[in-house]
Amino acid sequence: MxxxxxxxxxxxxxxxxxxxxxxxxxxxxxxxxxxxxxxxxxxxxxxxxxxxxxxxxxxxxxxxxxxxxxxxxxxxxxxxxxxxxxxxxxxxxxxxxxxxxxxxxxxxxxxxxxxxxxxxxxxxxxxxxxxxxxxxxxxxxxxxxxxxxxxxxxxxxxFSAYAFFSRYDGEPPVLHYELQDVSYDLGLESDVDVHITEDLIAYVKDIYSLQIANKQGEVLHQLDSPYRVAFPTWQRSGSLLAYWRYKEDQCELFIMTPQGAQNHQAPSIACESAIRPVWKNTDELVLSVWQKGQLIPYLYRISQQDFVKLPLAIPRQSLYKGAVKAWNSDVFYLLNHANHTSSLIKLNGERVMNWGFPVWLAAYNPHNQAIISNDSSQRHALVATHVDGRQYEVFQTAQGLFTNVSIDQDGDIYTAIESWQVNIRDKDQLPIFSTSSIDYLPVSNRLGETAFMSRRSGVCEVYLHADDQVVRLSHHKGYEYVQFLEWRPDLSMLLSNRDLDLALYDRQGQVLQFTTELNEKIRNIGWFNNDTVFAFDGHQLHFYNLQGHLTHSQTLDAQLVYFDVAAKRWLVLKNRILYSHDALENSGIKLAELSNQQSNLLHNIRLKNNTLYWQSSWSKQDYIWRLPLIEQSQVEMVKQGNLIWHFDISPYEELTIAKMEALEGDIKRLAVVTTP
Incomplete structure (x- = not known):
């Protein structure tokens, strides 16, 4: 034929x-x-x-x-x-x-x-x-x-579906809730967890304190820490409390009694961050730890003090987002997929629940066997999803954003609702843009313009502040995340990523979006000249023309690769040593050796007036550093603080910071309302 x-x-x-x-x-x-x-x-x-x-x-x-x-x-x-x-x-x-x-x-x-x-x-x-x-x-x-x-x-x-659904007698009830205050002190209360049967809750107060209280909010015990603490989690059977402490580039797991006595300390594990532990039984926890840009699930045995990496069957281009203890006290695993959907799976990869949007916040309701999660808006509402596919809204808030949930045996939901303001401030410390968005990428140019990213509309959008006006350059409806924003050398265009894609903008809007064809998360992007851009994932360096076509690529293992257009040289960070190369094929000149503190979670690269600036994290503290790009220069700390999202350096080397300010968080209870 x-x-x-x-x-x-x-x-x-x-x-x-x-x-x-x-x-x-x-x-x-x-x-x-x-x-x-x-x-x-x-x-x-x-x-x-x-x-x-x-x-x-x-x-x-x-x-x-x-x-x-x-x-x-x-x-x-x-x-x-x-x-x-x-x-x-x-x-x-x-x-x-x-x-x-x-x-x-x-x-x-x-x-x-x-x-x-x-x-x-x-x-x-x-x-x-x-x-x-x-x-x-x-x-x-x-x-x-x-x-x-x-x-x-x-x-x-x-057969599996029949067996799964037949665990429950009758149709699970749809619950209705009313919002009640549990804590309302000034400051930030976050990461709440409620004991499933006992009159106990635990939460983090102002980043460095762990508070144990009853369900009415009366504080029973407070633990103050010299380092940041996060994600307290109660045993289901028993009354021990596990929580994380961030020290330098390590995560430390502690277990304590409700009276504040230390019961156990696990060996430190190298990490960038961690999320809520899940008690599998009285001796084992499922731990989820960020390492090298990926969330990795481990099984930790208290009796053996042993970490075992879980062989989770994750489909290609899907991401693990955490564990949930749910039906029959089994542990399930939350995945986000490349098409911005989500699923809950068993360890062998079998799916038990699906969502048509990215889910990052999930907890099991033992009262009606539903999973409570964020909705498609990501943070403004909670939805319930049952194993039979039924889904309905649980609660919507106009007071702030849901940042975590925990549920007791009666179906009452305990949640942290947080609000804040992030300001991008100019050289006079006046805000040029403010919102409750949590992500910014301010990048200024010699014309006095500042481009930045905001999730003000619910998705990552690129804006331009020029002539006292703010113009929105992108109009997206998806969930793609923007991490990088770079001016073209002649200042006529902007380059950003959107997940594994690259996007080009002029002053009127987006011109083009194209895939990088990289297999791993992008480490950094930039301009090689006015006609060529590049993207690097830690192993592959790809070059593209302004029509989005891949022109050539190069294999290179490094923590950072960045091109200095003005000096026509490559800056390469490998094994904490920063090199300057006139060509990547040639040997480089050593510029500086960075400490662990200076290089841990290195991001937000800025290059101004032959000086390199960057951001790092150490003990969950944010640091901004500078290094003049000449031999035998010393690294200097520019700024230190909590919750510095991003920063920029003006052409006159003035520091601009996008930082969370006016931060408030309260513990709320969504109490089940009995309907006649």
Whole structure:
């Protein structure tokens, strides 16, 4: 069958019998423009052109399709940039969890085109099926009938679902709540945890104190620490309390009694941060620790003082976000996926719950067996989700933002509601922009303009402050996170990331967004010259032109790679030693050796007047440093403090800081209301 006849044949099948294409772990429904992940049963609705491109691939398996052919087929009689095809390919690869380096589905053949390398089966279900009849075709050749294998996972899923749901008698009730004050002192109360059965709560007061109180808010004991403490967590059976303490670049786990007596101290573990521990039983906890930019789950045994990394089955391009103890006192694991959805899984990877938005805050309600989580707004409301898929809003606040939740056996929810203001201040210490957003990236230029990022609208947006006016340059609706913002050397454009993508802006708005094709989290980005940008993930350095095309790449293992456009040199930080290179292929000149404190969690790079500035974290304190880029210079500390989100240096070396101010947090109870 020729290419054209093959396409016409499948199109005729679409009219007659709605074909479905099976390949790898996926099923593509041409009639509905839907892609189903067979293991999780997750269905994604495809954009029309994404569906058309995938259709071209699955109807031509094993064939090399040139860029010209694909462009002419997708955009007939239309002139488009090559980047348009590139963007569609990127979307398909993300949906398929495919990699251009190690492809399972779409292989790139340089200067030739693309080839769909997976075996494709065409299953056609007749619109009026008859018993024991099925029209099945194999592309490009015949293959065994695997339809009976589809029934096995289907039966397993059905049986598992029955067993899972049958644990509960009747339909779980929908609960209603009223907001009550538990603590309302001045200052910040956060990280609350309630004991599931006893009249006890614990929370952090003003970062350095741990308070134990009853459910009415009467303080029973206070522990003051020289270091920051976080995430107290009660045993379910028993009354011991675990909590974290951050010391230098280590996380220390302590266990204490309600009276304040220390019961246990675990060995220190290297970390950047940690999140709430989960008691698995009286001797074991599931600990989630940030290490090298990733959240890693460990099993910790108190009796053995032993950390064991959990072999959690995490899909590619998904991120672990924490553990939840839920049904039958089992521990489940929260994942965020590349398509900005979330799921709760078992250790073996089996999914038990899904959300259509990123979930970072989750707790189990033993009263009605629901998971209480953040909603799609991320922080302004809580929703309940049941195992049968029912979901409804629990509570919405206009007072601040939900930052954590904990639930007792009666279904009462204890939560910290925090409010703050983050100001970007100019050289006169006057705020040029203020909001309750928690993320900023102020970056000024010689024209007196300041670009910055804010989540004021609920998503990361880029703004420009110029001539006493603030202009919004981006208008996004997704959850992509912005961590970097850089001016073009001639000051005519801005460069930012959006997760693993890069975006370009002029003074009117966003010009282009394209993928980096990096496999790991971006460490830093920048401009090589007015026509070339780069992105670095710790192992790969990629270069792109302003049309978003990857021009070349280089392998390099380092903590930091940054280009000094004015001096035309590379700055490379490796093993805490900062080098200057005129070319990365050449040996570098040692500029300075940084201490652990100066290099721990190094970020927010700024380069002004031949001086390098950066930010680090030590014992959860924020530090800003400066280093003149000449031999035998000494590193100087510029600023130290808590909750410094970002900073900038003006062309005149004046420090601008984006810092949380007017910080308040109170412990609230969402008490179950009995309805008549």
């Amino acid at each position: 020729t290419t054209n006849n093959n396409l016409e044949h499948t199109q005729s099948l679409a009219k007659a019998g709605l074909p479905q294409f099976q390949f790898g772990d996926f099923t593509f429904d041409l009639g509905q423009d839907e892609l189903k992940q067979n293991q999780s049963l997750t269905i994604t609705k495809l954009e029309p052109q994404v569906s058309q491109l995938l259709h071209l691939f699955v109807t031509h398996p094993g064939e090399v399709l040139s860029k010209t052919y694909l462009q002419e087929t997708l955009w007939p009689n239309t002139i488009v940039e090559q980047n348009s095809l590139y963007q569609l390919l990127t979307k398909i690869r993300r949906l398929l969890n495919d990699s251009s380096r190690s492809p399972k589905y779409i292989k790139t053949l340089p200067k030739k085109g693309y080839c769909f390398i997976a075996t494709v089966s065409l299953v056609v279900e007749e619109t009026k099926p008859q018993a024991h009849t099925e029209d099945r075709a194999q592309l490009p050749s015949t293959a065994p009938n695997y339809l009976w294998l589809w029934l096995v996972p289907a039966l397993i899923v059905c």
